[in-house]
Amino acid sequence: xxxxxxLAIATILxxxxxxxxxxxxxxxxxxxxxxxxxxxxxxxxxIWTISPxxxxxxxxxxxxxxMLLGITGGSLYFVAENMxxxxxxxxxxxxxxxxxxxxxxxxxxxxxxxxxATRGLVIGSMLAIAGMAMVIFNGQFVFKLNPAGDLLxxxxxxxxxxxxxxxxxxATRYGAVFVSRKVFFYGLLTALPLFxxxxxxxxxxxxxxxxxxxxxxxxxxxxxxxxxxxxxxxIKKVGxxxxxxxxxxxxxxxxxxxxxxxHEPTTWIAILGSALILSGVxxxxxxxx
Numbered sequence: 677x678x679x680x681x682x683l684a685i686a687t688i689l690x691x692x693x694x695x696x697x698x699x700x701x702x703x704x705x706x707x708x709x710x711x712x713x714x715x716x717x718x719x720x721x722x723i724w725t726i727s728p729x730x731x732x733x734x735x736x737x738x739x740x741x742x743m744l745l746g747i748t749g750g751s752l753y754f755v756a757e758n759m760x761x762x763x764x765x766x767x768x769x770x771x772x773x774x775x776x777x778x779x780x781x782x783x784x785x786x787x788x789x790x791x792x793a794t795r796g797l798v799i800g801s802m803l804a805i806a807g808m809a810m811v812i813f814n815g816q817f818v819f820k821l822n823p824a825g826d827l828l829x830x831x832x833x834x835x836x837x838x839x840x841x842x843x844x845x846x847a848t849r850y851g852a853v854f855v856s857r858k859v860f861f862y863g864l865l866t867a868l869p870l871f872x873x874x875x876x877x878x879x880x881x882x883x884x885x886x887x888x889x890x891x892x893x894x895x896x897x898x899x900x901x902x903x904x905x906x907x908x909x910x911i912k913k914v915g916x917x918x919x920x921x922x923x924x925x926x927x928x929x930x931x932x933x934x935x936x937x938x939h940e941p942t943t944w945i946a947i948l949g950s951a952l953i954l955s956g957v958x959x960x961x962x963x964x965x
Contacts, residue, residue: 692929718896750863763825807952
């Protein structure tokens, strides 16, 4: 099983980098929903090269779950997260979104029979949260509330928790590639209505800029196509709760990439926080639910 844990860790570290990719694209003039549609569009085209010819799930109920996966893990999650960055402080959004494992555990305890929280899970989660806060705030412990942005960030965290639990409900009956293709399809489908209120504005010549097409290819092919398949496979093999705990690792790669690409400063507090995150994830997964 350690192979699937490594897949989950690698996926989360890649997703931590995507905050920087998205910021670069936003600085070049792309809108949040434009980035999402291009990203998932690339992933959807790529996944057809390895996807079986099966088009529909076995029942209407399962097809409805696939649509919910596309919304909670696709359109609503990504749009809410990136809109929150525009309306609130990045530190607020990062901290709130990374509470998704807590929401996953809480929802699992409420709705899944036989699931209980152990001391190891609680201790590991608290260590990871403390480390996550240190990494995100990076020595500047200033937390200012911005209701609209923070509410969107909570919405994103809750969406990802629901996505993780819903994924577990279908992962045992469908392959990871098939489910990922459904997520991309319904994510795109439910995001298209946004263009009725926010028409496309990014100019075509903008895609000739290497920073634009390079980051879009990374987000579409690596962060979406490859990572969603690997993440869904890890949930199938390991379980939604254990895999969700790796979300705490997200800020580590974000901080490293921000320092290298955006030249944002890193302090010893961030390094200590990274160590706490690693310790918390280890404890939570060793003695999890």
